[in-house]
Amino acid sequence: MLPRTADAVVIGAGAAGLMCAIEAGKRGRRVVVLEHNAQAGRKILISGGGRCNFTNIDTRPDNFLSANPHFAKSALARYTPREFVNLVEKHGIAYHEKTLGQLFCDRSARDILDMLENECTAAGVEIATRCAVQSVTAGFTVDTSQGTIAASSLVIATGGLSVPKIGATPFAYNAARQFGLRIVQCRPALVPFTFSPQDRERYAGLEGVSAAVAARAGGSEFREKLLFTHRGVSGPAILQASSYWRPGNTVEIDLLPGVDLAAELRGRRASGDRAEARTVAACHLPKRLADRWSAVHVPSMPVATLSDRQIEAIADSYHRWQFVPAGTEGYEKAEVTAGGIDTADLSSKTMEAKRVPGLYFIGEAVDVTGQLGGFNFQWAWASGYSAGQYA
Numbered sequence: 001m002l003p004r005t006a007d008a009v010v011i012g013a014g015a016a017g018l019m020c021a022i023e024a025g026k027r028g029r030r031v032v033v034l035e036h037n038a039q040a041g042r043k044i045l046i047s048g049g050g051r052c053n054f055t056n057i058d059t060r061p062d063n064f065l066s067a068n069p070h071f072a073k074s075a076l077a078r079y080t081p082r083e084f085v086n087l088v089e090k091h092g093i094a095y096h097e098k099t100l101g102q103l104f105c106d107r108s109a110r111d112i113l114d115m116l117e118n119e120c121t122a123a124g125v126e127i128a129t130r131c132a133v134q135s136v137t138a139g140f141t142v143d144t145s146q147g148t149i150a151a152s153s154l155v156i157a158t159g160g161l162s163v164p165k166i167g168a169t170p171f172a173y174n175a176a177r178q179f180g181l182r183i184v185q186c187r188p189a190l191v192p193f194t195f196s197p198q199d200r201e202r203y204a205g206l207e208g209v210s211a212a213v214a215a216r217a218g219g220s221e222f223r224e225k226l227l228f229t230h231r232g233v234s235g236p237a238i239l240q241a242s243s244y245w246r247p248g249n250t251v252e253i254d255l256l257p258g259v260d261l262a263a264e265l266r267g268r269r270a271s272g273d274r275a276e277a278r279t280v281a282a283c284h285l286p287k288r289l290a291d292r293w294s295a296v297h298v299p300s301m302p303v304a305t306l307s308d309r310q311i312e313a314i315a316d317s318y319h320r321w322q323f324v325p326a327g328t329e330g331y332e333k334a335e336v337t338a339g340g341i342d343t344a345d346l347s348s349k350t351m352e353a354k355r356v357p358g359l360y361f362i363g364e365a366v367d368v369t370g371q372l373g374g375f376n377f378q379w380a381w382a383s384g385y386s387a388g389q390y391a
């Protein structure tokens, strides 16, 4: 049975909501978390390929996108990756750094969820699952499928729009509008691009091929892997670039970062090499990619016969491949939602709505979006922790 009152009601038992509940509970607040799924933390369980990239030890404010890039600083400084690692170590969870400061569980993301649920129990937090919220009124009163609950603090932690099939809803944005907060337009981020029909035809047959590239969009560059898919391109470099991309804009890929292809081709020409450019490119790229690339972009001529102009054009086609994505794979495939509750309407210290005392927004619902690599969870922990000190 849902209690009729609490000190704080948290809607959404995800990363941010659970962290907030733990902190508020530790302060002696009677906290109830409402979750419409049958279990808490479903997104935690599928995160990081099932191993949960739970933080990034190199977290800095510039790993986040927001209309106000300064907003996240306060919470990120208040609750650092080290603090979350301390919690993980206190619970004896084995973890490792995979790459670039990204910390993953050795065993399973389940360890992180168990840890949060155990911390909730220790802090006296009650989690009501299968609890659908029907309406919220000022004061605060929350009508749910399990009855009505009243509380002086209300924390909205229902996340963004990504992956609706595991329970994402626009609840936070609707609640924000209801209470007069503004929304920065939402868009899928950390998401694969789709090709135009023409590009799909051009690059057909490359599905499954990957290469280490530099991907550029919206003035940012990411050096990681690109993966060709049936519908377009994905892989960490593309996911990162997608967060900075806007519809209609060009994406630029360097398929050979750190290689001076023009110099290599000139060198081969000087020695009278009869090989084609694709053979030279295939020294650095999967052969299937070099072959396909040449079929689409490169004249079929021995290197020895290329003019300077042709060499420059060939090198450019590899170093500055430009395409305009038809779009993205959308919220079904997006790891996060960029945009969200306008930070101008929230306190950066407490995450409380400036004009609605007692109402808090945390986690992915807020217009703070991390890059790939554990930053989104770090934001969830940090914003949840901050609100938990006051809710």
Ligand SMILES: Cc1cc2nc3c(=O)[nH]c(=O)nc-3n(C[C@H](O)[C@H](O)[C@H](O)COP(=O)(O)OP(=O)(O)OC[C@H]3O[C@@H](n4cnc5c(N)ncnc54)[C@H](O)[C@@H]3O)c2cc1C
Residues within 6 Å of the ligand: 011, 012, 013, 014, 015, 016, 017, 034, 035, 036, 037, 040, 041, 042, 043, 044, 046, 047, 048, 049, 052, 053, 054, 055, 131, 132, 133, 157, 158, 159, 160, 162, 163, 166, 167, 168, 169, 170, 171, 334, 335, 336, 362, 363, 364, 365, 373, 374, 375, 376, 377, 378, 380
């Ligand atoms: C496939 C995938 C892998 C990811 N891997 C990583 C990773 O390894 N590292 C990383 O940092 N980030 C990762 N992310 C992003 C990360 O999972 C999210 O940024 C993070 O979970 C956001 O936390 P949150 O608490 O704000 O929202 P969520 O974790 O989404 O939690 C929101 C909760 O609210 C509930 N809810 C929604 N609407 C309602 C409603 N109306 N009533 C009641 N409850 C509701 C949801 O069911 C959910 O339990 C991944 C995302 C995806 C999709």
